[in-house]
Amino acid sequence: MTEKTMQIGIPRAMSYYHDYPFYYGFFKALGIEIILSDVTTKQTLSAGASLVVTETCLPIKVYVGHVLNLLDKGVDKILIPSIQSVAPKIYNCSKIRGLPDLIRNVVKRKFTIIEGTLDKSQKGQGFYSYLNEICSYYGITDENKIKSAATEGWKIYNNFMVMCKSGLSYPKALNYAKQGKIIIDSEEKNKPITVALISHGYNIYDDRTSMKIFDKLDKMDVKVLTALQLSDEQMLDGMNALGQHIYWANQKEMTGAAGHFMKDINVDGIITVTSFGCGPDSLMIETLIRKAKLFNKPMLNLTIDEQTGEAGFITRLEAFVDMLFRKKRAKLINNLDISAEEHKKPNLKNIETKVV
Numbered sequence: 001m002t003e004k005t006m007q008i009g010i011p012r013a014m015s016y017y018h019d020y021p022f023y024y025g026f027f028k029a030l031g032i033e034i035i036l037s038d039v040t041t042k043q044t045l046s047a048g049a050s051l052v053v054t055e056t057c058l059p060i061k062v063y064v065g066h067v068l069n070l071l072d073k074g075v076d077k078i079l080i081p082s083i084q085s086v087a088p089k090i091y092n093c094s095k096i097r098g099l100p101d102l103i104r105n106v107v108k109r110k111f112t113i114i115e116g117t118l119d120k121s122q123k124g125q126g127f128y129s130y131l132n133e134i135c136s137y138y139g140i141t142d143e144n145k146i147k148s149a150a151t152e153g154w155k156i157y158n159n160f161m162v163m164c165k166s167g168l169s170y171p172k173a174l175n176y177a178k179q180g181k182i183i184i185d186s187e188e189k190n191k192p193i194t195v196a197l198i199s200h201g202y203n204i205y206d207d208r209t210s211m212k213i214f215d216k217l218d219k220m221d222v223k224v225l226t227a228l229q230l231s232d233e234q235m236l237d238g239m240n241a242l243g244q245h246i247y248w249a250n251q252k253e254m255t256g257a258a259g260h261f262m263k264d265i266n267v268d269g270i271i272t273v274t275s276f277g278c279g280p281d282s283l284m285i286e287t288l289i290r291k292a293k294l295f296n297k298p299m300l301n302l303t304i305d306e307q308t309g310e311a312g313f314i315t316r317l318e319a320f321v322d323m324l325f326r327k328k329r330a331k332l333i334n335n336l337d338i339s340a341e342e343h344k345k346p347n348l349k350n351i352e353t354k355v356v
């Protein structure tokens with residue numbers, strides 16, 4: 001095979017934000033060069049949005065833009081997976097399930113879609129069949145070779161997850177994992193306010209769609225926690241705390257993480273970021289708004305689309321953070337008043353009692 005036939009384009013969108021550490025190790029071990037699309041820009045967004053109907057959710061518009069970007073770079077094979085079901089009776093939304101068909105229908109240019117299907121419900125097609133299907137496009141059929149490449153992929157992925165759980169930022173964890181390093185961030189960043197940021201990775205780790213929300217909150221002196229810092233068990237426990245059952249594949253990172261953080265007394269508030277036009281998220285958010293009231297946890301929902309302006313976004317963030325600061329200050333003053341009153345009372349322990 002020529003150099004170009006051993007290349008794979010990966011759009012820097014959707015599942016990239018979860019799966020890329022694995023693909024990095026996997027394709028490298030197979031000798032397949034990965035070409036990534038460039039970071040999202042205004043141009044990526046408008047190019048993607050121009051090919052789909054207006055009601056389509058923002059992440060899909062971004063995804064289409066990234067496919068176009070790869071084609072402009074001359075990439076002729078692009079990985080566009082169809083992740084139908086990640087576990088028995090747990091499904092993705094129709095747009096994620098039908099992603100290869102969607103792209104085929106809207107991007108009318110000549111290229112090969114490297115299409116793997118993961119369907120653990122109806123077809124019982126697990127992860128290794130998915131990988132075998134992808135490798136078949138490159139004439140790689142040796143299952144042992146594919147399995148040992150997968151081991152390399154898991155190494156990078158696991159290192160990445162360990163670092164994320166330790167609190168290292170997403171870009172740093174990815175960078176170190178690709179270098180084969182594990183750097184644990186032991187510096188506990190003490191900030192006066194802690195919020196849980198609840199969303200899909202593709203909404204918050206893309207600097208363009210999230211409008212650099214991590215930097216903005218950091219400047220406001222807010223510590224941010226996300227689902228990447230939680231284990232599966234913690235998210236499942238969060239689901240139970242909210243009395244929810246899993247149906248959607250990404251429900252753990254939304255509802256499960258939110259449930260976990262609602263129970264955490266060190267978390268001052270919850271911020272959710274959802275995309276306009278997302279069916280599953282709109283259902284989950286309704287539940288979260290009701291449950292947040294029960295847990296007495298302030299919650300802000302930010303909805304994003306390609307028209308979302310940065311000024312309005314910052315204003316809402318600032319207003320929410322300001323409210324959290326005022327609430328915390330009031331609580332502290334209240335506690336101080338109580339302890340001052342306590343101080344005035346005689347210390348009964350120091351009074352000797354004599355029995356006459």
Ligand code: SF4
Pocket residue numbers: 057058059060093094095096200275277278279280281
């Ligand atoms: S889960 Fe929502 S945001 Fe994500 S692709 Fe589906 S509709 Fe779009």
